Amino acid sequence: MDHNHHTKLKTAALALAVAATSQVFTFPGVANASASSRTTSVTQAQQTATTNTTALNKGLATNNRIYRTGRLAQVNCNPGSLPTGSTSAYRRFLTRVTDCLNRAWATQFRKAGMPFSKPRLRIITRKVGNACGGWATGAAGFYCSGDRTMYMLITKRELRQPFPLGIARLMAHEYGHHVQNISKIWNYYAAANARAGKAQRLQLSRNSELQAECFSAVFMSTQRGGSLFTEQEWDGTVEWFRQNGAKAWPQNDHGRGPTQAAWMTRGYNSGSPGACNTWAASPRTTT
Ligand SMILES: [Zn+2]
Numbered sequence: 616m617d618h619n620h621h622t623k624l625k626t627a628a629l630a631l632a633v634a635a636t637s638q639v640f641t642f643p644g645v646a647n648a649s650a651s652s653r654t655t656s657v658t659q660a661q662q663t664a665t666t667n668t669t670a671l672n673k674g675l676a677t678n679n680r681i682y683r684t685g686r687l688a689q690v691n692c693n694p695g696s697l698p699t700g701s702t703s704a705y706r707r708f709l710t711r712v713t714d715c716l717n718r719a720w721a722t723q724f725r726k727a728g729m730p731f732s733k734p735r736l737r738i739i740t741r742k743v744g745n746a747c748g749g750w751a752t753g754a755a756g757f758y759c760s761g762d763r764t765m766y767m768l769i770t771k772r773e774l775r776q777p778f779p780l781g782i783a784r785l786m787a788h789e790y791g792h793h794v795q796n797i798s799k800i801w802n803y804y805a806a807a808n809a810r811a812g813k814a815q816r817l818q819l820s821r822n823s824e825l826q827a828e829c830f831s832a833v834f835m836s837t838q839r840g841g842s843l844f845t846e847q848e849w850d851g852t853v854e855w856f857r858q859n860g861a862k863a864w865p866q867n868d869h870g871r872g873p874t875q876a877a878w879m880t881r882g883y884n885s886g887s888p889g890a891c892n893t894w895a896a897s898p899r900t901t902t
Pocket residue numbers: 653654655788792824827
């Protein structure tokens with residue numbers, strides 16, 4: 616978590632913000648890959664409303680109906696190719712992946728008997744203001760709960776070296792935060808965060824981030840054998856997170872690399888959101 620960012624915006628709209636830098640990585644036998652970053656936020660407004668009007672309802676996070684919906688729906692997803700240097704192909708790709716995520720998760724919410732709404736998608740080429748206050752350095756993706764918008768930044772580096780798996784994984788992660796938001800898992804998170812001490816806040820952040828990453832892997836598993844990525848690329852990505860997943864974060868608010876890799880693997884192997892219940896998991900598995 617970026618502390619200055621946090622402190623500065625605490626009195627304004629943003630209660631919680633984290634971001635990491637974009638990273639370029641290479642693994643043997645696979646093309647160069649660009650792993651983008653994540654940013655999360657819970658607005659002060661949401662936090663205040665939740666704190667004032669509801670008791671701390673941990674069941675929203677530990678016993679949410681989304682966990683009892685079985686495997687994530689298989690959707691036919693063809694986001695197309697990502698030719699180097701094409702902003703229009705990049706935009707089309709982001710829009711189509713979002714559409715795939717919408718269809719998969721809409722089915723899941725229907726199964727859970729919970730109302731579903733799509734997030735907004737804003738594709739931008741430079742950082743813009745938003746309801747959550749701002750961008751942290753290096754963030755390529757951002758979900759703002761206040762305006763239910765996924766902000767996806769197209770950077771020159773990603774245009775030079777597009778990596779479909781990395782981009783889809785990032786989108787599915789940000790979408791995972793949207794799932795937490797509309798399933799009300801975040802109602803608990805925000806309320807608990809408001810009364811937590813520092814160590815507890817980091818634990819809550821890890822639960823949220825590891826779950827978003829697990830939800831992402833659940834979606835990625837539905838695209839197994841498709842045009843988005845090869846198994847080798849997936850394995851390489853998990854390995855990259857095992858080794859590097861924590862390096863961008865000054866504090867342990869996303870989990871150690873091996874912890875991130877474990878939740879990715881768990882989500883991918885299971886294919887079900889129920890595998891991603893970090894809130895009920897032993898703290899030993901969310902370090
Ligand atoms: Zn995140």
